[in-house]
Amino acid sequence: MRAPALRAGGKPPGAAGPTRFAAVVAAVDPAALGTLLERRRQELAESDGVFARAAEVAEVYARWFDAHGVTCPLPGQIAGARRKGLPAIGPAVDTLLYAELTTGVLMGVQDADTIDGDLLFDRAEQGETFEGFRTTVTCAQDEPVVRDGTAIVASVIQGPDRRTSVTKASRHLVFTVYDAPGLAAADFDGGVHLLSELLTASGAVPEVLEVRL
Numbered sequence: 001m002r003a004p005a006l007r008a009g010g011k012p013p014g015a016a017g018p019t020r021f022a023a024v025v026a027a028v029d030p031a032a033l034g035t036l037l038e039r040r041r042q043e044l045a046e047s048d049g050v051f052a053r054a055a056e057v058a059e060v061y062a063r064w065f066d067a068h069g070v071t072c073p074l075p076g077q078i079a080g081a082r083r084k085g086l087p088a089i090g091p092a093v094d095t096l097l098y099a100e101l102t103t104g105v106l107m108g109v110q111d112a113d114t115i116d117g118d119l120l121f122d123r124a125e126q127g128e129t130f131e132g133f134r135t136t137v138t139c140a141q142d143e144p145v146v147r148d149g150t151a152i153v154a155s156v157i158q159g160p161d162r163r164t165s166v167t168k169a170s171r172h173l174v175f176t177v178y179d180a181p182g183l184a185a186a187d188f189d190g191g192v193h194l195l196s197e198l199l200t201a202s203g204a205v206p207e208v209l210e211v212r213l
Contacts, residue, residue: 001027001172004115004148006211009122016067017144018156018179019213020188021121024195025112025174026204033091033202037098040198041086050102051082057104057187064180068140070157077101090168095198096175105177105191108146108154110164112172117149119174121213124152131162146176179213 003025011017044050058074065072081101088094096109124139130152131137137158139145144156154160156178166173175195179188192208199206 001025001112003207003209004112004174005118006209007118007120008211008213009120011123011213016181017213018181018183020179020210021146021213022177022188022192022208022210023119023174024177024192024199024206024208025172026199026206027172028091028199028202028204030091030169030171033095033199033204036198036202037091037094038088040098041088041094044098044102045085051078054078054102054104057183059104060183060187061104061106061180063182065157068143068157072106072157074100074104074106078104090166092166092168092170092173095173095195099175099191099194099198103187103191103194105183105187106156106180107178107191107195108160108176109166110153110160110174110176111166111170112174113170114164115148115153115174119153119176120147121145121211122147124155128152130155132158133160133162133165137161144178 055078062072078101092109100107124143124145126141128139145152146154153164177191196206
């Protein structure tokens with residue numbers, strides 16, 4: 001598979017925002033990845049401390065989202081995982097949720113086979129839209145987004161598109177990792193490392209890419 005290159009667009013003068021954008025790319029065996037995640041979920045059920053730390057990290061994103069008038073889903077998802085455990089949806093999504101909810105770091109996942117060219121971390125124009133997973137998403141001026149050669153594939157604060165979404169059969173995956181103002185470098189690096197470790201443990205050979213914003 002070809003890993004998309006990462007690029008960074010312009011940043012509005014004086015705007016507070018993320019300073020790093022990373023991707024972890026790999027060709028995976030969905031069955032092997034699913035087996036690994038089932039085992040990790042069982043192990044995680046015995047360790048509440050992981051979720052406690054993740055909740056602290058997620059509050060950094062929550063404050064940033066609040067400044068945009070949007071509720072960050074991470075704190076609620078982590079609280080739900082502490083009560084009920086992690087859900088089993090499909091290998092790609094399970095990997096994303098495991099990494100997000102045990103680190104508190106905001107991430108995304110796309111099917112690499114549906115991405116047009118490279119990925120650009122950019123800012124949206126006022127009223128710019130894309131087809132989200134459930135409905136059409138309308139962006140605010142300077143909202144942080146990720147684009148490929150066709151359109152926006154994700155708004156960092158409003159979620160991913162439908163066109164590049166993963167399925168249970170997706171084999172070529174691009175996991176994205178998002179920074180936030182005030183996030184410790186060690187927490188960002190921890191999220192990237194965990195994704196790489198999970199993919200490697202399933203037999204994949206991940207490639208890690210990063211740009212400074």
